[in-house]
Amino acid sequence: MNEMADVGIRERKRAATFRTIYAAAAELALEVGLDNATVDAISGRANVSSRTFFNYFASKEDAVLGIDSGEVSEEAIEHLSNHRSDDVLHDVASLVYSVVSDSTIADSRDLRRRVLEKYPQLLIRQIMRVSAMEDRLGLVVADWLGSTKGFAEDSAEERLEAAQILLSVCLAAMRVAMKKWPRDDSGDPKENYTRAVDLLRTVMERVS
Template identity: 35%
Template sequence: MSSPGLRERKKLETHRTLATTAVRLVGERGLDHVTVEDIAADAGVSARTFFNYFASKEDSVVIAHADHAERSLRMVERLAVLPASMTTLEALLASVREELAEIGENRDEWLTRIRIIKENPGLTLRAMSLNSDAVEPTIAAIAKRSGTDPAKDLYPSLLLSAFGSALNASLMLWRDLGGSRPLLDLIDEAVATLAAGLADPH
């Protein structure tokens, strides 16, 4: 996939500036005490420019990257071409590792974003909906790797659900620990536990 041009990079950068500003301000003041105008002014743009990037204040908190849909598509593309020697669960983790590493590298931003979403249940559904378009293609890629049929077999959708739950549990524990343990370590532990069949700890 080719690198974005200058114009596209500027758009991505402006989106990131608005998103990080929104998370910081809402983290400090609360969602109900921050306006679109506040976010735009702090980011050095107009409210009109803000609405070129986000439909609402809530979206500016939840959508960390302008290319979130393309990122989901790239994950599916990576999953499809990873070596057959990897288990499907290993391949799922490898396909999203880059994005997970980026979350860990931007720890404070993401700890604040996760806290805001938890404190404002209305944001949870919005956050969950961001990757909805990638669900069916991901299930199809899992089915192809595993030699199963998603129309007849439970495995593809069950594996994706279990993997998503492992990621979510890791993110919640990471938040509760204040980011004191590396996120990728927690996720590796969660996936290893899942791969072992969730046996009782010894």
């Protein structure tokens, strides 16, 4: 019991430090500009060392957005793999959304919105994070396709190619949704993404 309590305390401390660094980075960028919000300046404002900073964030841009430096959650992959539907596009879209949303702070919407309004170029950071994981995600989706009607007879290489295409189109839908998120205070990010995926499905049906 004590060991479990210790783990819980460590997780809470890590989460608190993560949020402190993020808030310092985002607020500093808004106050003095992204170029002047250096790692040293952010670390100083958050009262942590530069070494500690890089234990939480891969770059100052990731800190400003609140994107952690961790890998895709294997638990999330397992959960999605065990709760698949008959809709392949929906399943792949859910996987992409999970990777992006799990990597960002969910309860700092207003601060993140202001950062993105001032520095819209930072939107690409989330896409880059997902793209860096495409090899891992590609293998997951290819495995899903192996048990999907219409792909079961394909070779492993063909399924991987199909998986990469599916990931690419879902990432394209994510780009559309992400451009809308900071401009829509009342909208739900997941709903915006769902609308983008539905539009993608309509386009695919019309050109097929």
